[in-house]
Amino acid sequence: MPILSNASLKLAVAAASFGIAAVAGAAQPEVVPALPTQFETLHLRVTVDACNFDENSLTLELRERTIVATFKPRLCIVPGPPKVVDIELGAYPAGDYQAELYVKGERTPSVRVPFTVSGVVTTPTDPLPARPVADHSGLWGATEEPGWGLTLEQGPTFQIFGALYVFDAARQPQWYTLQAGRWETSTRWTGQVVKSEGPPWTSPNYPSDGAQYRSVGVATLDFQMIPGSEDLAAFSYTIDGQTVEKTISRYRLR
Structure with a gap:
C-alpha cells in the first residue's frame, strides 16, 4: 500500500x-x-x-x-x-x-x-372500524411443515396483502394471494384467497391478456396472542371448498 x-x-x-x-x-x-x-x-x-x-x-x-x-x-x-x-x-x-x-x-x-x-385519514363512522395495533408483516409458516409458507405485507392504512405458497395433491407447487380483506377486530383479519394463472415464465414474450385471476375461497388470520404463545397466529383458509386450519409462527431473520 x-x-x-x-x-x-x-x-x-x-x-x-x-x-x-x-x-x-x-x-x-x-x-x-x-x-x-x-x-x-x-x-x-x-x-x-x-x-x-x-x-x-x-x-x-x-x-x-x-x-x-x-x-x-x-x-x-x-x-x-x-x-x-x-x-x-x-x-x-x-x-x-x-x-x-x-x-x-x-x-x-x-x-x-x-x-x-401524515396521519391516516379515515371517514368518521359509528362505530369506528376495527384496526390493528401492530404490524404483522413478515414471513410466516408452520415449523413442523417445511416447504410452504405465507408472506404478509401490511400497509400504513392497515391493508394486508399475502402470498401463500403450498403444494397440491400432486405435490406440485401452487401459490395464491390473500387480498380484499378487512379487520373484524384489532387482531382478526378476513379476506379472499385468489388463484393466479398465466403464461410460463420461460415464454419469450408476455401475451397481451397476461394472467387470469379467480377467487377460490376465504382466509382468516387471527394474531391474538396469549402468554406463552407469542409470535403465533391462527390461520384458516378455504381453497375450492377444502378448508385447512393451522397454527403458524413468524420467522425472525437474524
Whole structure:
C-alpha cells in the first residue's frame, strides 16, 4: 500500500468530506416515499460517491424530530462513480421531521431534507372500524411443515396483502394471494384467497391478456396472542371448498 504524503492525505480527507456534494449531476436528496404516512418505513435517498461512502460505518440516531445518519468516509485519491443509496430511517408517527446526513467529524450536514409524515385519514363512522395495533408483516409458516409458507405485507392504512405458497395433491407447487380483506377486530383479519394463472415464465414474450385471476375461497388470520404463545397466529383458509386450519409462527431473520 503506498504511503501518502501529508499534502496528499489532506487532499484525500478534503475529497472524502465533500464526496456527497461533489457528485456531478446528482439528483436532489429526498425522503421516500414522497408522501409518507404514519408508521410507514422511510428511506433517505441520496446520490453518493461510490468510493467515498462506507455503508458499513453508517450509524443512525433520533434527536427530537431530526433523524441523523452519520458515516465515516473512506480515503479516496480518485473519486468513485456516483451511485444512489437508500438509507433506512425507520417509521414515525404523524408530524414534521427532517433527515440529516453527516460525514463523521463534520459539524454541518452534507444533506438536510425536511419532510412531513401524515396521519391516516379515515371517514368518521359509528362505530369506528376495527384496526390493528401492530404490524404483522413478515414471513410466516408452520415449523413442523417445511416447504410452504405465507408472506404478509401490511400497509400504513392497515391493508394486508399475502402470498401463500403450498403444494397440491400432486405435490406440485401452487401459490395464491390473500387480498380484499378487512379487520373484524384489532387482531382478526378476513379476506379472499385468489388463484393466479398465466403464461410460463420461460415464454419469450408476455401475451397481451397476461394472467387470469379467480377467487377460490376465504382466509382468516387471527394474531391474538396469549402468554406463552407469542409470535403465533391462527390461520384458516378455504381453497375450492377444502378448508385447512393451522397454527403458524413468524420467522425472525437474524
